[in-house]
Amino acid sequence: MNVFDIIGPVMIGPSSSHTAGALRLGKVAMKVLDGREPSEVTVELSGSFAKTYRGHGTDRALLAGIMGYKSNDEEIKDAFEIAKERGIDYRFISTEIPGTHPNTARITIKSKDGSVITVQGASIGGGNIRVDNINGLKVDFNGDHNTILILHQDRPGVIAEVTNLMREKFSDVNIGNFRLTRPVKGGHALMTIEIDAVPPEGMIEELRKLDYVLNVILIKSI
């Protein structure tokens, strides 16, 4: 903690959990889009988010995050108008997503190229978030660190290939957290790797070239 955690942050009101945290969840979705332009955004809101999102501007904050704005950008207030100008359709649905944190949002985005991504996460207080699910696969990270998501075929040796590549070609990279999830044996699996520094040039591309790696997404700390 330093003095600017107390006299700060500079943020758009009114609530760190319902506005700033919501924006960060939107931003994770933007990173998963990986440069594709969204055309249709659907956000399902659960718990307290579902009941109070309008009054807190949670909807605008989510949309602003998806469009790449930061939590101190005054454009958040005009997110609906900006989305319309950019040709992005959006809708917000109040629902109940069972077994989730009270401030949970499930974001589904269809891109102009027809691809669809989903991100589910919660705003857990003070602007902090936890991402629970990406494209149907369970994850668990908070966006505070640079996070690499590697979707791959579940088979022996893939994890070693990834860590060997990091050690041999990008030896400065230090892994702070590693997690593997797989819904079924031998199907698709997901590595969530948090690293301390920004990944070096070319690392993500090299990872994508590995056998049995289906996709790699970098979520820079947000």
Place this chain on the structure above:
Amino acid sequence: MFYESIEEIVKAAEDADLRISEAVLRDQAAQMELSEEEVYLQMEENFDVMCESVRKGQAEGLRSTSGLTGPEGFLMALYAKGSGGLSGSFMTGVMARTLAVSCCNASMGKIVAAPTAGSCGILPGCLVSLYEEGKYSKKELVMAAFTAGAVGMVIASRATIAGSEGGCQAECGAAGAMAAAALAELGGGSPRQCADACSIVLACQMGLVCDPVAGLVEIPCIKRNVSGVMNAFAAADMVLAGIPAYIPADEAIDAMGEVGRDMPRQLRETSLGGLAATPTGEKLREKVFGKND
């Protein structure tokens, strides 16, 4: 410094023969591995955001996102500019600026959380008022924010600054205590007197619950920011008059934390008790969000 006790900060300032703000700036620069000037400039930027939020929050026709509030800053500024009201033009001006920043927050404007968004009007209400009224230089006021910040760090570390954990005493109470220490320093008080001002505000806000109508940072939060500011000025003036706090600041902070832990959950930002649960509070919730279970 560890910012785990006010006593530590007072001693550090006394030993170095510095104001608390100077000792904190020096320490923070060292901890952040930046120059004192860089850290000062970062605080100055935050101060500029505070000034801007005062201006925006006084605009005519401002409405909160929910539509429940909005004109408070404008109305009070208008009133302050007239006769100055019962409490005089300086204090009504302070109230106007405090309301303005909280209204700016509720209307999705840019604010500095100090320490939280819900209590963001209190520190600017004090510092920006003294700046705009020409009582202190910008440099002195930006420096005073370091004293406020140090007090806030200790409260966050010993107790809490979250309404969901400690009620409003943890948010507006903390902000008021921070502001009082800053004001006492500006008024020429010793580090010990700054600590006493902090203690007095916490004593006056002890037990204040967090009961936002419809869960929004508006009713009663916006007006509670004004009460935090009034407490801050009163406490600073009391210590500068030579009145001691009797209870040391660290003990007052611990008591606030204890009271927060003893507070029922209905009164800790759940909107299940206090003003939120009144018939009118319920009606206002329905007006914004419609009927639900």
